[in-house]
Amino acid sequence: GAVVSQHPSRVICKSGTSVKIECRSLDFQATTMFWYRQFPKQSLMLMATSNEGSKATYEQGVEKDKFLINHASLTLSTLTVTSAHPEDSSFYICSARDVEGLNTEAFFGQGTRLTVV
Amino acid sequence: GENVEQHPSTLSVQEGDSAVIKCTYSDSASNYFPWYKQELGKRPQLIIDIRSNVGEKKDQRIAVTLNKTAKHFSLHITETQPEDSAVYFCAASSPSGGSYIPTFGRGTSLIVHP
Numbered sequence: 001g002a003v004v005s006q007h008p009s010r011v012i013c014k015s016g017t018s019v020k021i022e023c024r025s026l027d028f029q030a031t032t033m034f035w036y037r038q039f040p041k042q043s044l045m046l047m048a049t050s051n052e053g054s055k056a057t058y059e060q061g062v063e064k065d066k067f068l069i070n071h072a073s074l075t076l077s078t079l080t081v082t083s084a085h086p087e088d089s090s091f092y093i094c095s096a097r098d099v100e101g102l103n104t105e106a107f108f109g110q111g112t113r114l115t116v117v
Numbered sequence: 118g119e120n121v122e123q124h125p126s127t128l129s130v131q132e133g134d135s136a137v138i139k140c141t142y143s144d145s146a147s148n149y150f151p152w153y154k155q156e157l158g159k160r161p162q163l164i165i166d167i168r169s170n171v172g173e174k175k176d177q178r179i180a181v182t183l184n185k186t187a188k189h190f191s192l193h194i195t196e197t198q199p200e201d202s203a204v205y206f207c208a209a210s211s212p213s214g215g216s217y218i219p220t221f222g223r224g225t226s227l228i229v230h231p
Contacts, residue, residue: 034218043206043223044161093160105151106219108160
């Protein structure tokens with residue numbers, strides 16, 4: 001299957017700083033990428049849908065000024081957690097869908113474990 | 118928007134038994150239903166999917182059934198093995214401005230006892 005690479009896999013940062021997470025599709029082009037947050041033993045909560053070349057669509061309750069998403073190319077989307085606080089500590093995971101497939105499998109990155117201290 | 122309910126939240130079986138996980142969805146426009154397996158600390162991996170024009174699909178020990186009228190779909194794992202232990206997520210993908218955003222169920226933690 002297609003490969004989605006997410007970096008970093010783990011990050012620890014201080015309160016008040018910003019953290020950038022990258023999501024890359026390695027062997028396909030992705031018009032759409034999805035960003036999820038997952039709490040321990042819970043489901044994948046969709047935060048936003050990232051569309052190449054346009055503004056991301058955020059789910060209700062997700063602060064767009066806090067979670068900045070940039071999808072500048074067909075192979076890269078970034079999520080920046082700004083002014084991070086301990087409550088932002090979580091597992092963040094992206095997924096990407098091949099531009100050729102309108103409604104097909106989405107491939108997941110390996111996730112980023114963010115710890116804010 | 119789409120709403121996906123998944124049951125049970127935890128399923129414990131003996132090795133060799135069958136396991137069934139059920140999901141319901143609300144949006145009749147949903148037409149793609151993938152199932153993902155997520156092992157602890159790892160990314161979700163697609164194990165099987167089904168489209169709305171098909172009622173059943175099988176891949177070795179794994180099968181998925183879909184009832185469009187009732188808006189429910191199920192995952193069936195036969196002859197379970199300890200390595201099947203993981204969290205399983207169902208999803209329903211419905212059109213939202215043309216993006217077909219997948220909505221996930223809450224997950225089922227499957228434990229297979231040797």
